[in-house]
Amino acid sequence: MVDTENFTLRQILSNDDTTKLSLGNEAYTPLKIFLKKSAFDFHQYEIAKTYVLINQTSSSSRVWGYITLMSSEIVLNEGQRPQESSATSRYEAFPAVKIARLAIDKALQGNGFGTRFLDWCINHVRLAIMPHVGCRFIVVDAKRDSVAFYEKSGFVLLDTESNRTDDHPLMFFDLYKSNIL
Secondary structure (H helix, E strand, C coil): CCCHHHEEECCCEEEEEEEECCCHHHHHHHHHHHHHHHHHHHCCCCEEEEEEEEEECCCEEEEEEEEEEEEEEEEECHHHCCCCCCHHHCCCEEEEEEEEEEEEECCCCCHHHHHHHHHHHHHHHHHHHCCCCCCEEEEEEHHHHHHHHHCCCCCCCCCHHHHCCCCCEEEEEEEHHHHHH
């Protein structure tokens, strides 16, 4: 049993131990490589921001999971485009924050951390970005086996034939609609 109360999410630091993250599946190796080799540089040079899961009671700064966010946009098909007003319906591309990467150590998987990361991300965008910059959506290029996970949190698959069969289908979360429900 994992004591989930001792973990906190914070911005990545240069001295974080990014070498011990174990995801339990070789297909996720690119997530480990990014964390180890690029996450801090991307963070430092304002390309993408990485937030790491750290055990507060440990003396080490071992990373147990992370989420990386960056600016993006989404082009929606006619049936999925916002229709609240003529202003929203005339655009093809809409501003978004992209979940570029999300990973949880295999020792913590199944304890709700992935859902917590998504909830944190949605709240972070609502509180820190939306009051200052137009941002309607959160997007993610989901791994095929993660589609159901994102759907449970309210993400929708972009409804195109090529996207439905893609190995990393684009999914989106409408911050405006979820805010008024």
